[in-house]
Amino acid sequence: MNQLLSASAPALRPPLDLFAPIARDLEEVERVLARTLQGSRPGVGRLIDHLGHYRGKRLRPALLLLTAQACGRVTPAHHTLAAVVEMIHTATLVHDDVLDSAAVRRHFSTVNALWGNQTSILLGDYLFTHAFHLTSTLGDASACRLIGEATNRVCGGELHQICQRGNLELTEQEYFDIVDYKTAALTACCCQLGAAFSGKPADIVARLTAYGRGLGIAFQIADDLLDLVGDERTTGKSLGTDVEQQKLTLPLVHLLETAPPELATKVRQILGSPTNHKRDALRPLLVETGALDYAQRRAGESAARARAELACLPSSPCRAVLEDLTERVVNRRA
Amino acid sequence: MNQLLSASAPALRPPLDLFAPIARDLEEVERVLARTLQGSRPGVGRLIDHLGHYRGKRLRPALLLLTAQACGRVTPAHHTLAAVVEMIHTATLVHDDVLDSAAVRRHFSTVNALWGNQTSILLGDYLFTHAFHLTSTLGDASACRLIGEATNRVCGGELHQICQRGNLELTEQEYFDIVDYKTAALTACCCQLGAAFSGKPADIVARLTAYGRGLGIAFQIADDLLDLVGDERTTGKSLGTDVEQQKLTLPLVHLLETAPPELATKVRQILGSPTNHKRDALRPLLVETGALDYAQRRAGESAARARAELACLPSSPCRAVLEDLTERVVNRRA
Numbered sequence A, B: 001m002n003q004l005l006s007a008s009a010p011a012l013r014p015p016l017d018l019f020a021p022i023a024r025d026l027e028e029v030e031r032v033l034a035r036t037l038q039g040s041r042p043g044v045g046r047l048i049d050h051l052g053h054y055r056g057k058r059l060r061p062a063l064l065l066l067t068a069q070a071c072g073r074v075t076p077a078h079h080t081l082a083a084v085v086e087m088i089h090t091a092t093l094v095h096d097d098v099l100d101s102a103a104v105r106r107h108f109s110t111v112n113a114l115w116g117n118q119t120s121i122l123l124g125d126y127l128f129t130h131a132f133h134l135t136s137t138l139g140d141a142s143a144c145r146l147i148g149e150a151t152n153r154v155c156g157g158e159l160h161q162i163c164q165r166g167n168l169e170l171t172e173q174e175y176f177d178i179v180d181y182k183t184a185a186l187t188a189c190c191c192q193l194g195a196a197f198s199g200k201p202a203d204i205v206a207r208l209t210a211y212g213r214g215l216g217i218a219f220q221i222a223d224d225l226l227d228l229v230g231d232e233r234t235t236g237k238s239l240g241t242d243v244e245q246q247k248l249t250l251p252l253v254h255l256l257e258t259a260p261p262e263l264a265t266k267v268r269q270i271l272g273s274p275t276n277h278k279r280d281a282l283r284p285l286l287v288e289t290g291a292l293d294y295a296q297r298r299a300g301e302s303a304a305r306a307r308a309e310l311a312c313l314p315s316s317p318c319r320a321v322l323e324d325l326t327e328r329v330v331n332r333r334a
Helices: A020-037 A042-054 A059-070 A076-099 A111-115 A117-136 A141-163 A172-196 A202-229 A250-258 A261-272 A278-288 A291-312 A317-328 B020-037 B042-054 B059-070 B076-099 B111-115 B117-136 B141-163 B172-196 B202-229 B250-258 B261-272 B278-288 B291-312 B317-328
Strands: none
Touching (some): A042 A111, A042 A117, A059 A317, A076 B117, A111 A117, A117 A141, A141 A172, A172 A202, A172 A250, A202 A250, A202 A291, A202 A317, A250 A291, A261 A278, B020 B059, B020 B117, B042 B111, B042 B117, B059 B202, B076 B111, B111 B117, B117 B141, B172 B202, B202 B317, B278 B291
């Protein structure tokens, strides 16, 4: 989780400051979200209210709105689509917490911890379908296609990842393939929608889509690093779940691909052991071999490529924030 | 599950016979499904293949196609939409099996039994989003709206039901409200899409939507009856899950609303007991009090109302099948 996403984690500077150029648009997105989800049945309403605790700094809606503004204008369609991407992201968080048996999210109890897995599964489904229904209210089939395609990629990536769980032979290419789907597809879609609905030509839309994709990949690598070496008090969520579930991320993939046979064997033994302290046992090895630095470097490269795509836009406060984000996502402590 | 839906359960007559008027269209729907889901990653493909065992008699696609044909014509859009509703239905089955911790579905092991809950949750999400993406390929925003709206109702109904779990004061109105959403919304949507994409005027579309809704309600009441008094060998799925999870269905709602205090107290004690034989303990009480007959009668009334809506269509083989279905759904053994 990014400091931009974490309600309680310390931020280098107040996020409201960072998103000042689109502060009013973000408020409008909150109104769309409230309007869309209100009127749920009493029992359901209580769950929706709890999701308020999951509220981060709205990175995805912000990406969509910043791109739109940097491309010239924010329209009501952008506000609706920003609410849609946040709803989809929240749906994936609710299901992720079930998958990870996570008890805490952003310093609050998860829905599954409070109401059980069954409720969490249905709440996630409810949010997914709400997002699609909300998209359709725009009466624009292309918006439905982009949202449908991106969301399907996100779920396909997550499903592929879980099918690869326990595969200690996972290649770097396979890792990037999973990340490209499960995380970058949605951030790319945010920027694509922001640019497309501002009426930008296809070549500019393509470059901003590439920006969102590169940012998402950098974001996920940083997220995976935090799962290995982050501080639960700062991130406000359970960490070490990837290794506990034998989900290989970039530092471990790199370590296993480059380590001498003896060390690789030791790493596989730790990953295969029944203990719950894999994270602590692996950390020193990841540090000594430079595997963490390698992953950090790859995140930086992806962020730098994303930043370069922004050259297609004129200078503006919103473009400056999009540039700023490429640095923030790779320098995360939370 | 209906005999029309159950691959292995005995049918009063061969379903292929029943659906003969749209047999070729159903084959085309299979091709659309295969084309859409093929190309999933290897690990994912294995899961998709397993879903072939879940394959029933395609009641929902059949409803959509029969309505379309009864309204005049089946178009390629109908084939796509029929694949969409089947995909959505399958997604709900995959998640339902997790919610019910069901081990068997249509005489085969469930995805959760074979690959665990995590995989099942993601596979369901993958199918939901695939369905929305497939809908969007039609380039018709109204199709996206109808599918988004119906699916959101289905999930909202399921979520409402689980929030009401353990509520032994559930009223008949609340029961019908849940059924209207979790089951009837999708069958209504099938008939609505079938009629609308045949170019029928709004009043005819509305009557066929009402047909699908009434059929769905009758179908669900019959399904709830089977959960209480059905035979697991015939239905090919785990039964008694509703009472085990304290989900009140029509017979029990009626029994609790009409029984004398002593009997009502006894029923509540059974429902609240920790034993796993609630179904056996409740059955005689449901029979003696006529609660089962009452539910059966209400199912018949809903089916009859649905049948009456078909009067707006000229006689045809497909209209005859739609009429036939109103009788079959209430006279189910599987």
